[in-house]
Amino acid sequence: MEKRNNNVKTFISFDKVSKSFGATNALINCSVDFELGKIHSLVGENGAGKSTLGKLILGIYKLDSGAISIDGIPASFSSPTEAVKLGLVGISQELSLLPDRTVIDNIAMGRETTYGPFVSSNKTKEQVLKVMDKYDLHVDPEKIVGMLSVADQQKVEILRALNTNARLIVFDEPTARLAGHQVEQLHSLVRSLAKSGKAVIYISHYLEEILAISDTITLLRNGQKVRTESASNETRDSLIEGMTGRDVGSLFPEISKIDPNKDVLLKVNKLCRNNEFQDISFEIKKGEILGIAGLVGSGRSELALTIYGDRLPDSGSIEFCGNKVGLKGISDSVKLGMAIVPESRRDQGLMLERSLLENTSLPYLKRFASWLYGINKSQERKEVIDSCVETMVKHSGIEKEVQFLSGGNQQKVLFARAAMGKPKLLIADEPTRGVDIGSKQVIYELISQLSKVGEAVLLISSEVEEIIGIAHRTLVMSKGKVVAELSGSELKKSTIMEAAFKQ
Amino acid sequence: MNKALEFSKKHGIAIITIVIFILLALTTEGFFTERNLRNILDQQSTILIAASFMTIVIISGNFDISVSAIFVVSPLFTLFVENATGNLFLGVLAGISIGLCMGAFNAIVVTYFKVNSFIATLATSFMFFGLGYLISDRSLMRPAGEAYQQIARTKIFDITSAAWLSLIVVIIASILLTRTRFGRNVFATGGNQEAARLAGINVARVQATTFILLGGAAALAGIVSSSRSISAQPSDDFSFVFAVLTAVIVGGTSIAGGKGAIWRTVAAAFFLAFMSNGFNLNQVDPLWQRIILGLVIVIAVAIDSWSQRRNV
Numbered sequence: 171m172e173k174r175n176n177n178v179k180t181f182i183s184f185d186k187v188s189k190s191f192g193a194t195n196a197l198i199n200c201s202v203d204f205e206l207g208k209i210h211s212l213v214g215e216n217g218a219g220k221s222t223l224g225k226l227i228l229g230i231y232k233l234d235s236g237a238i239s240i241d242g243i244p245a246s247f248s249s250p251t252e253a254v255k256l257g258l259v260g261i262s263q264e265l266s267l268l269p270d271r272t273v274i275d276n277i278a279m280g281r282e283t284t285y286g287p288f289v290s291s292n293k294t295k296e297q298v299l300k301v302m303d304k305y306d307l308h309v310d311p312e313k314i315v316g317m318l319s320v321a322d323q324q325k326v327e328i329l330r331a332l333n334t335n336a337r338l339i340v341f342d343e344p345t346a347r348l349a350g351h352q353v354e355q356l357h358s359l360v361r362s363l364a365k366s367g368k369a370v371i372y373i374s375h376y377l378e379e380i381l382a383i384s385d386t387i388t389l390l391r392n393g394q395k396v397r398t399e400s401a402s403n404e405t406r407d408s409l410i411e412g413m414t415g416r417d418v419g420s421l422f423p424e425i426s427k428i429d430p431n432k433d434v435l436l437k438v439n440k441l442c443r444n445n446e447f448q449d450i451s452f453e454i455k456k457g458e459i460l461g462i463a464g465l466v467g468s469g470r471s472e473l474a475l476t477i478y479g480d481r482l483p484d485s486g487s488i489e490f491c492g493n494k495v496g497l498k499g500i501s502d503s504v505k506l507g508m509a510i511v512p513e514s515r516r517d518q519g520l521m522l523e524r525s526l527l528e529n530t531s532l533p534y535l536k537r538f539a540s541w542l543y544g545i546n547k548s549q550e551r552k553e554v555i556d557s558c559v560e561t562m563v564k565h566s567g568i569e570k571e572v573q574f575l576s577g578g579n580q581q582k583v584l585f586a587r588a589a590m591g592k593p594k595l596l597i598a599d600e601p602t603r604g605v606d607i608g609s610k611q612v613i614y615e616l617i618s619q620l621s622k623v624g625e626a627v628l629l630i631s632s633e634v635e636e637i638i639g640i641a642h643r644t645l646v647m648s649k650g651k652v653v654a655e656l657s658g659s660e661l662k663k664s665t666i667m668e669a670a671f672k673q
Numbered sequence: 674m675n676k677a678l679e680f681s682k683k684h685g686i687a688i689i690t691i692v693i694f695i696l697l698a699l700t701t702e703g704f705f706t707e708r709n710l711r712n713i714l715d716q717q718s719t720i721l722i723a724a725s726f727m728t729i730v731i732i733s734g735n736f737d738i739s740v741s742a743i744f745v746v747s748p749l750f751t752l753f754v755e756n757a758t759g760n761l762f763l764g765v766l767a768g769i770s771i772g773l774c775m776g777a778f779n780a781i782v783v784t785y786f787k788v789n790s791f792i793a794t795l796a797t798s799f800m801f802f803g804l805g806y807l808i809s810d811r812s813l814m815r816p817a818g819e820a821y822q823q824i825a826r827t828k829i830f831d832i833t834s835a836a837w838l839s840l841i842v843v844i845i846a847s848i849l850l851t852r853t854r855f856g857r858n859v860f861a862t863g864g865n866q867e868a869a870r871l872a873g874i875n876v877a878r879v880q881a882t883t884f885i886l887l888g889g890a891a892a893l894a895g896i897v898s899s900s901r902s903i904s905a906q907p908s909d910d911f912s913f914v915f916a917v918l919t920a921v922i923v924g925g926t927s928i929a930g931g932k933g934a935i936w937r938t939v940a941a942a943f944f945l946a947f948m949s950n951g952f953n954l955n956q957v958d959p960l961w962q963r964i965i966l967g968l969v970i971v972i973a974v975a976i977d978s979w980s981q982r983r984n985v
Contacts, residue, residue: 480871501873510871518871521864523931532861533872535854544852587872 187236214390215606229253257337269316422639441486461641469650479503509588522573578609718839725846726890734863734930735790742801747892748899776888780881824900863930
């Protein structure tokens with residue numbers, strides 16, 4: 171079957187496809203063709219319709235109108251199982267593996283070789299090894315999947331797709347959880363898949379990645395196709411312009427210089443936590459934006475949570491406004507004037523099924539509560555609304571559940587929450603992950619505003635551009651240690667990356 | 674149209690309860706009489722007392738099976754102290770206190786040793802049931818004085834004190850849940866424990882408090898129930914907790930935590946009570962009553978999960 175080498179064959183084609191959820195139109199009259207042997211990227215802001223299109227292909231959503239044809243023959247399928255039978259498979263953001271089973275079990279899931287009612291372990295293993303050899307993609311077959319790194323787990327998922335004889339593979343934000351060098355490996359793998367004749371659909375927020383890897387790029391905006399263009403005709407700026415419909419200019423706001431005579435706000439001295447980070451010392455002045463760069467797993471988030479009082483350090487001290495912190499836990503840190511925007515807004519940030527009001531005021535309820543009368547709701551509402559205006563949260567009523575907000579707005583809710591506390595120090599861990607460009611701009615603006623009024627920000631980010639764009643000074647972490655401190659003209663992508671990968 | 678749909682989705686259980694009330698009032702003789710309605714109110718009082726605080730435990734993301742055991746043990750301890758001292762007040766104080774203590778024990782197992790609350794309270798149930806046999810020396814206990822039966826049976830404005838007590842408990846629980854910081858923290862903890870923790874909430878303390886309060890409420894329910902029958906008996910009977918859980922779940926409080934309300938539980942308790950009262954008045958075979966009751970619960974929960982899916 172793989173002998174089919176005419177590389178420009180249209181595999182699956184969408185004709186005027188529409189899909190809506192309630193009142194929101196996720197896709198409107200969209201026509202796109204996907205070809206075998208090509209990497210075709212979908213680009214757009216959050217809510218532009220790229221994931222919806224991906225999920226239509228995988229049979230997760232049913233289309234409202236329009237037609238799909240495969241190999242020129244009209245096709246209809248309405249469940250992931252039927253889609254898999256047609257050779258359409260997805261690699262999702264959140265991996266869908268059985269963490270307690272072995273690599274073989276996961277790859278062969280649903281396609282084990284059997285004798286009558288019994289599974290033949292040997293034959294199944296043989297089959298899996300054959301697939302690994304064929305694509306030169308190896309993972310220890312007997313390992314338990316939950317013990318593997320994220321990158322290896324992703325390989326397992328890709329192998330599972332290949333084992334089903336997939337002809338089209340959808341990658342939805344596959345690099346969101348990978349470190350830099352793993353991204354490179356994934357990209358070369360994706361390229362080799364395309365070379366072997368598979369159609370690849372690649373969905374990502376990272377424009378550099380898209381430009382580096384794609385053959386074809388389709389731009390979506392508000393559920394409509396803007397254009398499909400060969401990747402060589404696009405640039406970063408042309409993509410941003412197409413996504414937002416306007417010329418963005420610079421993403422980053424003006425950052426005011428800090429006065430070197432300002433008081434020290436936070437002083438971290440020789441902080442250690444076993445297996446997480448060692449010997450960390452630094453200071454932040456009032457109004458300073460301190461970036462922390464480094465790979466995922468370099469101890470950045472653990473350091474942030476320790477400073478925030480979530481866990482105790484093994485040794486070393488944290489001094490905040492002259493007080494020792496960490497001994498009495500998070501509520502004490504909040505009282506002293508710290509706020510956090512945690513790494514994962516879904517897992518650590520928001521109560522998705524609760525209202526915007528409840529989510530925003532949660533840490534500061536004491537302000538509105540009295541023993542006798544309970545919570546003073548009108549005062550609470552007023553302050554929450556003010557805070558949402560200040561942080562530009564777009565919403566249709568503060569009583570609505572936050573799960574109905576877009577990703578960017580959910581992230582802004584976390585900033586609104588922090589703003590309610592008028593913190594002296596904001597710890598922002600990956601504040602723009604999975605957020606559209608419009609919201610990113612707002613978030614950068616908010617951070618620069620904080621700095622202007624003298625509040626300090628500890629900005630942790632995997633996006634080097636972001637750190638270069640708004641941090642006054644940057645620490646680079648690698649394997650639990652600070653390996654470089656950069657500021658001014660030393661703040662360059664090359665110097666940061668070099669330090670981050672230093673052993 | 675859309676608004677009507679939204680309204681009915683939100684208040685579904687209340688609407689159904691009112692509809693079944695009107696239907697029974699129109700069709701069934703003996704339903705819409707003062708005596709019958711007063712009876713229903715009186716009968717539901719013990720379930721309402723325990724279910725309102727069970728709602729809070731479930732919203733915070735936990736489960737408590739040991740309510741049955743506390744319901745059995747507390748009146749035994751009350752009578753034990755009452756028999757020994759001759760003081761009813763001391764007896765009730767002791768009964769409620771032992772309920773709070775058993776709730777605290779659950780709280781320690783769940784929040785400190787991090788045992789899944791369902792399993793933890795199933796295990797503590799056996800301990801508590803055993804304690805009941807120990808206190809009562811395996812026999813039926815009776816109050817020494819006449820006053821004991823007045824706890825549940827005193828009539829105020831023609832309504833039993835049991836019903837008044839349940840009304841007070843429901844109001845207290847509702848205020849706690851909707852008006853106070855504690856209530857907000859309960860919703861936050863059940864909605865996303867990790868996020869609540871990072872917002873500075875002492876999650877363990879919130880959950881522990883919910884267990885202790887439920888322990889006290891279950892004890893009160895047990896005392897009211899035994900005051901009604903003027904006796905208390907040790908047993909291994911789990912049926913009370915299932916009646917309580919049925920009311921909470923049919924009311925639409927999410928077992929996953931983070932969502933729910935006490936008025937929902939109250940409405941569901943009356944819905945279930947009206948239904949079984951209607952069955953009895955119409956002389957439906959108890960065998961069919963069970964089958965229909967089970968079916969109604971399945972339908973109620975299915976509708977709830979369906980409407981939530983449609984939301985997204």
